[in-house]
Amino acid sequence: MSVLEAKGLTKQYQMGEVVVQALAGVDFAVAKGDFVAVMGPSGSGKSTLLHLLGGLDEATAGEIALAGRPISRLSDDEVTIMRRRKVGFIFQFFNLVPTLSAAENVALPLLIDGKNIKQYTQKINGLLEMVGLADRADHKPDQLSGGQQQRVAIARAFVNDPEIVLADEPTGNLDSKSGTAVLDLLRHFCQEMQQTIVMVTHDPRAASYANQVVFLKDGNIIQQLPITHHNGHEEDMRAIMRVMRELEL
Numbered sequence: 001m002s003v004l005e006a007k008g009l010t011k012q013y014q015m016g017e018v019v020v021q022a023l024a025g026v027d028f029a030v031a032k033g034d035f036v037a038v039m040g041p042s043g044s045g046k047s048t049l050l051h052l053l054g055g056l057d058e059a060t061a062g063e064i065a066l067a068g069r070p071i072s073r074l075s076d077d078e079v080t081i082m083r084r085r086k087v088g089f090i091f092q093f094f095n096l097v098p099t100l101s102a103a104e105n106v107a108l109p110l111l112i113d114g115k116n117i118k119q120y121t122q123k124i125n126g127l128l129e130m131v132g133l134a135d136r137a138d139h140k141p142d143q144l145s146g147g148q149q150q151r152v153a154i155a156r157a158f159v160n161d162p163e164i165v166l167a168d169e170p171t172g173n174l175d176s177k178s179g180t181a182v183l184d185l186l187r188h189f190c191q192e193m194q195q196t197i198v199m200v201t202h203d204p205r206a207a208s209y210a211n212q213v214v215f216l217k218d219g220n221i222i223q224q225l226p227i228t229h230h231n232g233h234e235e236d237m238r239a240i241m242r243v244m245r246e247l248e249l
């Protein structure tokens with residue numbers, strides 16, 4: 001079953017006289033428990049795709065269904081509620097609230113949704129433990145390293161048991177060791193907890209953690225590559241880089 005399905009997804013930006021076609025009729029489906037990496041050169045439409053899938057922006061044409069509900073037919077308020085309850089976001093620059101502790105940042109999606117967070121203490125502590133930050137629960141973001149901040153952001157993205165988590169270059173601002181920790185966690189959430197993830201990345205190594213890679217060029221999906229995970233990351237990385245060369249990405 002598809003958690004997320006997009007058909008003929010099109011996005012045009014009007015820039016004065018010029019129309020920029022950011023997405024040119026993309027068909028895209030994500031099955032429950034899948035981990036999809038989206039790759040493509042700068043300007044190929046990766047962020048636009050992620051924003052549309054998460055209901056952060058509206059498509060010019062096409063349909064998106066999340067958990068079977070067509071979001072293009074919802075009102076703005078309904079989309080906002082759907083996004084809060086069904087979608088988790090992870091960004092390149094962590095986007096934590098600087099005045100809140102790690103635990104409070106994790107709790108934020110619940111607070112915004114009007115939940116009584118006292119009932120979620122165990123859940124929040126459990127997530128902080130999963131991302132290896134149980135002993136940092138009271139630390140503010142500026143007392144945490146970049147890698148630790150991104151792990152808080154991961155816990156936050158999963159706190160409301162979303163249908164899907166969307167990550168835009170989640171390792172783009174991290175050193176390779178912190179990046180690997182983030183990627184290991186995303187795989188763990190997907191493999192052990194049947195969570196569903198779409199991750200935009202430039203990095204073939206990051207993409208090799210996914211189960212499939214979708215290649216975007218000029219607003220079109222031009223190739224999909226299943227990742228086998230048979231012989232470690234090196235072989236998958238080489239397969240990804242081979243496709244990138246073939247497609248001149």
Ligand SMILES: Nc1ncnc2c1ncn2[C@@H]1O[C@H](COP(=O)(O)OP(=O)(O)O)[C@@H](O)[C@H]1O
Nearest residue numbers: 013015020022041042043044045046047048049
């Ligand atoms: N808000 C916007 N206004 C106008 N053009 C935009 C806007 N956002 C993106 N674009 C254009 O749409 C295309 C795709 O952008 P984007 O989705 O950000 O690509 P990527 O994330 O792959 O680098 C680019 O040509 C970009 O300049």
Ligand SMILES: [Mg+2]
Nearest residue numbers: 043046047048
């Ligand atoms: Mg982008």
